[in-house]
Amino acid sequence: MRCCRRLALAAALIALGACSTPVAAPAPHAASSIVRAEHQMVVAAHPLAAEIGRDILRQGGSAVDAAIAMQMVLTLVEPQSSGIGGGGFLLHYSAGTQALESYDGRETAPESANRWMFLGDDGLPRSFADVVPGGLSVGVPGTLRMLELAHRAHGRLPWHTLFEPAIALAEDGFAVSTRLAEDIADDAVLAAQPSTRGYFFNADGTPLRAGTRLRNPALARTLRAVATGGADAFYRGSIAADIAAAVDAAAPNRGGMTTDDIAGYQAQTRPVPCLDYRDARVCAMGPPSSGGVAILQILGMLRHFDLGAMPPDGIDAVHLIAEASRLAFADRERYLADPDFVPVQVDRLLEEAYLSSRAADIDPAKSMGEALPGRPAEASLLGALPARQAAEPLSTSHMSVVDRDGNAVSFTTSIEGAFGAHLMVDGFLLNNQLTDFAFAPAAQGRAAANRAEPGKRPRSSMSPTLVFDRKSGTLRAVLGSPGGANIIGYVTQSIVNLVDWRRDPLAAIAAPHFLNRNGPTVLEEARGLDALQTALMARGHKVKVQELNSGANVIVLDGTGLLGASDPRREGIALGD
Ligand code: GLU
Numbered sequence: 001m002r003c004c005r006r007l008a009l010a011a012a013l014i015a016l017g018a019c020s021t022p023v024a025a026p027a028p029h030a031a032s033s034i035v036r037a038e039h040q041m042v043v044a045a046h047p048l049a050a051e052i053g054r055d056i057l058r059q060g061g062s063a064v065d066a067a068i069a070m071q072m073v074l075t076l077v078e079p080q081s082s083g084i085g086g087g088g089f090l091l092h093y094s095a096g097t098q099a100l101e102s103y104d105g106r107e108t109a110p111e112s113a114n115r116w117m118f119l120g121d122d123g124l125p126r127s128f129a130d131v132v133p134g135g136l137s138v139g140v141p142g143t144l145r146m147l148e149l150a151h152r153a154h155g156r157l158p159w160h161t162l163f164e165p166a167i168a169l170a171e172d173g174f175a176v177s178t179r180l181a182e183d184i185a186d187d188a189v190l191a192a193q194p195s196t197r198g199y200f201f202n203a204d205g206t207p208l209r210a211g212t213r214l215r216n217p218a219l220a221r222t223l224r225a226v227a228t229g230g231a232d233a234f235y236r237g238s239i240a241a242d243i244a245a246a247v248d249a250a251a252p253n254r255g256g257m258t259t260d261d262i263a264g265y266q267a268q269t270r271p272v273p274c275l276d277y278r279d280a281r282v283c284a285m286g287p288p289s290s291g292g293v294a295i296l297q298i299l300g301m302l303r304h305f306d307l308g309a310m311p312p313d314g315i316d317a318v319h320l321i322a323e324a325s326r327l328a329f330a331d332r333e334r335y336l337a338d339p340d341f342v343p344v345q346v347d348r349l350l351e352e353a354y355l356s357s358r359a360a361d362i363d364p365a366k367s368m369g370e371a372l373p374g375r376p377a378e379a380s381l382l383g384a385l386p387a388r389q390a391a392e393p394l395s396t397s398h399m400s401v402v403d404r405d406g407n408a409v410s411f412t413t414s415i416e417g418a419f420g421a422h423l424m425v426d427g428f429l430l431n432n433q434l435t436d437f438a439f440a441p442a443a444q445g446r447a448a449a450n451r452a453e454p455g456k457r458p459r460s461s462m463s464p465t466l467v468f469d470r471k472s473g474t475l476r477a478v479l480g481s482p483g484g485a486n487i488i489g490y491v492t493q494s495i496v497n498l499v500d501w502r503r504d505p506l507a508a509i510a511a512p513h514f515l516n517r518n519g520p521t522v523l524e525e526a527r528g529l530d531a532l533q534t535a536l537m538a539r540g541h542k543v544k545v546q547e548l549n550s551g552a553n554v555i556v557l558d559g560t561g562l563l564g565a566s567d568p569r570r571e572g573i574a575l576g577d
Helices: 002-016 047-058 063-077 143-154 159-172 178-186 194-200 217-229 238-249 259-263 291-302 315-335 352-359 486-499 505-510 530-538
Strands: 035-037 041-044 087-094 099-105 268-270 274-277 280-283 397-402 408-414 465-469 475-479 514-516 521-524 543-546 553-557 562-566 573-576
Touching (some): 041 047, 063 087, 063 408, 087 465, 159 217, 238 259, 291 315, 315 486, 315 530, 397 553, 408 465, 475 486, 486 514, 505 553, 505 562
Parallel strands (some): 521 543
Antiparallel strands (some): 041 397, 041 573, 087 408, 099 268, 280 465, 475 553, 514 521, 562 573
16 A cells, blocks of 8 residues: 555665765654644655755755755656656745745647647547557646746745755665655556656566666756756757657657747746635635636635534535535536636636535535536636546645745646656656646537647646635645645645644545545545445435545644644655754
């Protein structure tokens, strides 16, 4: 089980400590513990990234500086999940001015993209697994442009400094973690693709094992170029040419990305939607992510029910959360997409009167079954096909940071599925984020809001989130998780755990998961939820039990200091001073 991998990872790191590593191997950490700090904290998906993030803070770096350095390390040590070949969303809170900003580094579709790109010769949508590997699914990466934009606004240490730890680690090598080794071994395509076979497999064709020391000199060269040349070194010149050539020549699934597509990429800042929930104010990522709007809609509906008076994880509360989630997912399917292409009326979707009318559709005693989208006043008539309900790939990464001055970063970053498009260029993997577009361009005569178009950003579910005290405005929590569309459920549940049930940060993210994406109510397997399953079925829910591999990383500010926790289902840790 993935939840048992942390100790094995710690052991592998200790073993590596005997070699000359650029960073001291992290001290073994107690699995599933809360870390307390007074001044500053990072929580990231891999101990080496967290170590380096904390080092950057110790050097006087800002929260953004730490996030940049950690992203570079994660590109190396957690390559299956995120990296400079992908994209992400970053929320920033400035303690001094109390300003809140969101940075959109979502990938864009190249000019060659079109609404029919994921249809087969028969005119029907191709299968997800069929279109992922190769060039067709690759979006123009956004991570580095976005981090550069955030660094210009909030960086304190020089840009190049933030790359040095990852460059050293790429040259000297790092120990393959248990999770990375398992993900390599589990992947059916990785060995077949020439660019990944040579890196993730031994010469005899066997997958790399946990503890193997892995070097990545190609990535070291790439990071060195970006360290000295800025993001331009990635978006113009030989790296961009290599990306375009790899996408163009990919087999299967040739793509069509040009160096102009790459040079033209622009990161954006976006409005930050917020909503009052009990004594908290929750702020999240707006479109092109659907995550923030969906989470805030669910919470806005749940305001009408006193969850705090109900037993945590009990049938009454789980039923209500599942029903509110159905309604939010129905709206998500209809209305949420790239706001540069589709008018997304976030304010109307979050209006109190609208959410009250939606909440009134919830019967506390009986499931409504499949929810239909609502009609917020003047809402766009664009629509989409139902979401794919496939198992989520084990990818994406979330990091939370609070620096010495109280500035915070909540950053969710992704190459979409595990190992992205399975194309490796200059030491990093390219994303398959375009598969987040609707595969069918229209349904029932209605254009899909999230259909593929040139230059468009595919709709995301990534949900970096910040929670404030409603009265005082002080920051209370920094959180987020990987998990594809399940992110919405994971983050919502964590907020309910913190705000309604006053759970500690670890319990808030470690509690057994339940969620609903407007289909069956999904319960996390092997977590003792059998009684809940029976009770939900009695209320008319279809129930599915499966592994739910979240990877939430949270920092809670309780007025006396910082409390950090990392999801025991993955390998992350919290570190602070
Ligand atoms: N591509 C997904 C999104 O943007 C994230 C994938 C994942 O979390 O596994 O919503």
